[in-house]
Amino acid sequence: MGLFSSEVPTAQPVQRGGVDLKCDHCGHDRFYQGEAQLHTLTGTLFGLEAFEGSADYYTCERCRRMHWFQQ
Numbered sequence: 001m002g003l004f005s006s007e008v009p010t011a012q013p014v015q016r017g018g019v020d021l022k023c024d025h026c027g028h029d030r031f032y033q034g035e036a037q038l039h040t041l042t043g044t045l046f047g048l049e050a051f052e053g054s055a056d057y058y059t060c061e062r063c064r065r066m067h068w069f070q071q
């Protein structure tokens, strides 16, 4: 594995906070990465001021469980 770009997203091992991410549903360790813009309106509606801004999410390759991380 190395630094390369591909037009087809591939599932990759993920590390956040110095810890390898493992799916909390099925235990798989490869994920598709995405990024979402969380708008102020959404944060206001749900009372989640801390969630405003951008967030990364990782979708488990096996079971599609999404794991969110605030940037």
Ligand SMILES: [Zn+2]
Binding pocket: 023, 024, 025, 026, 027, 028, 060, 061, 062, 063, 064, 065
């Ligand atoms: Zn999973």
